[in-house]
Amino acid sequence: MSLTGITAYLQPGTLEEAYGLLDDRSIAVGGGTDIIRHPHIGVTTLVDLGALPLRYLRHESGFAIGGTATLSDMLEHPGLAAHLDGVVAEMLRGVGSPLLRNAATIGGHLARGRYSDIVPLLLALDATLTLFDGTERTLSLADYYRAGLHRSRALISEIGLPPAGPDTAAAFLKFTRVAFDYALLNCAVQVRLDGRGMVEEARVAVGETPALGALVEAAAQSLEGGPLDDGRIDASAELAAAAIPAQDDQRASAEYRRALCRVGVRRALFRARGRLEGRRQ
Numbered sequence: 510m511s512l513t514g515i516t517a518y519l520q521p522g523t524l525e526e527a528y529g530l531l532d533d534r535s536i537a538v539g540g541g542t543d544i545i546r547h548p549h550i551g552v553t554t555l556v557d558l559g560a561l562p563l564r565y566l567r568h569e570s571g572f573a574i575g576g577t578a579t580l581s582d583m584l585e586h587p588g589l590a591a592h593l594d595g596v597v598a599e600m601l602r603g604v605g606s607p608l609l610r611n612a613a614t615i616g617g618h619l620a621r622g623r624y625s626d627i628v629p630l631l632l633a634l635d636a637t638l639t640l641f642d643g644t645e646r647t648l649s650l651a652d653y654y655r656a657g658l659h660r661s662r663a664l665i666s667e668i669g670l671p672p673a674g675p676d677t678a679a680a681f682l683k684f685t686r687v688a689f690d691y692a693l694l695n696c697a698v699q700v701r702l703d704g705r706g707m708v709e710e711a712r713v714a715v716g717e718t719p720a721l722g723a724l725v726e727a728a729a730q731s732l733e734g735g736p737l738d739d740g741r742i743d744a745s746a747e748l749a750a751a752a753i754p755a756q757d758d759q760r761a762s763a764e765y766r767r768a769l770c771r772v773g774v775r776r777a778l779f780r781a782r783g784r785l786e787g788r789r790q
């Protein structure tokens with residue numbers, strides 16, 4: 510983004526004030542790491558969200574993460590780092606570099622709606638968002654993207670992660686060419702078992718297809734109601750590979766992405782199963 514057209518830099522102290530400052534000529538700024546890389550024609554005003562009281566991370570039954578918490582804040586939070594065998598921290602360590610993570614905010618990341626390792630995992634973990642667009646409401650992250658709200662002016666004030674008991678495990682995998690690069694494809698799974706060891710609920714998300722991450726319902730549903738055995742894991746991975754909107758781009762072909770998806774979903778489910786088994790020993 511060229512800063513030459515910017516004539517005003519504002520730092521509101523409340524969400525109401527911040528939202529009220531947004532129009533066709535202004536843009537909300539979290540860490541600014543994405544804004545700086547893309548042209549925003551006609552924008553003259555930067556509305557810095559850094560003074561809002563949204564840089565927090567609370568661990569209650571689940572997690573409440575303020576919209577301006579940085580990726581480093583999340584990575585360094587002991588409760589979140591331990592959540593679900595450390596799957597969030599494992600994923601965040603592969604997002605850019607430490608310098609990027611010190612600046613990038615979770616709200617800015619989710620609102621930009623492209624190239625993401627974070628979105629597939631948060632979809633798999635059934636994350637919620639609290640938005641402010643004059644009034645406050647909470648909805649699932651999946652519904653936020655389904656409704657195209659990342660293209661609106663709604664401000665993300667909080668991200669919620671539900672609690673997970675010992676019968677729940679998750680895993681994330683990123684395929685990339687080199688460190689600090691965007692993924693060729695990434696995938697995330699979460700599985701919850703019932704008292705008999707059958708899959709009660711499964712969530713499978715695949716991203717960088719190269720579209721933004723999305724849940725793959727068919728792959729998840731095929732796991733539910735039965736044991737998490739090799740055959741059902743293989744079948745789920747096949748379904749995911751067939752269902753994703755794989756496309757060619759400069760990073761990978763659609764065909765290669767489908768092959769990665771098959772391997773990635775399979776490995777992630779095996780990893781989640783290993784985590785569940787590890788807890789029983």
Ligand SMILES: Cc1cc2nc3c(=O)[nH]c(=O)nc-3n(C[C@H](O)[C@H](O)[C@H](O)COP(=O)(O)OP(=O)(O)OC[C@H]3O[C@@H](n4cnc5c(N)ncnc54)[C@H](O)[C@@H]3O)c2cc1C
Pocket residue numbers: 536537538539540541542543544545546558576577603604605606609612613614615616617618619620621624625626627662663664665666689690691692
């Ligand atoms: C070198 C580099 C490497 C990267 N590598 C990876 C990687 O490996 N994996 C990966 O997943 N990502 C990667 N990224 C993307 C990076 O994670 C994002 O740039 C970053 O998270 C965006 O957050 P931000 O706070 O800087 O957003 P900003 O640039 O501040 O904002 C982005 C968008 O969100 C809007 N916005 C900001 N805050 C809010 C809010 N609270 N509510 C609503 N809208 C808001 C802004 O108006 C803007 O439209 C990389 C980026 C760079 C520059």
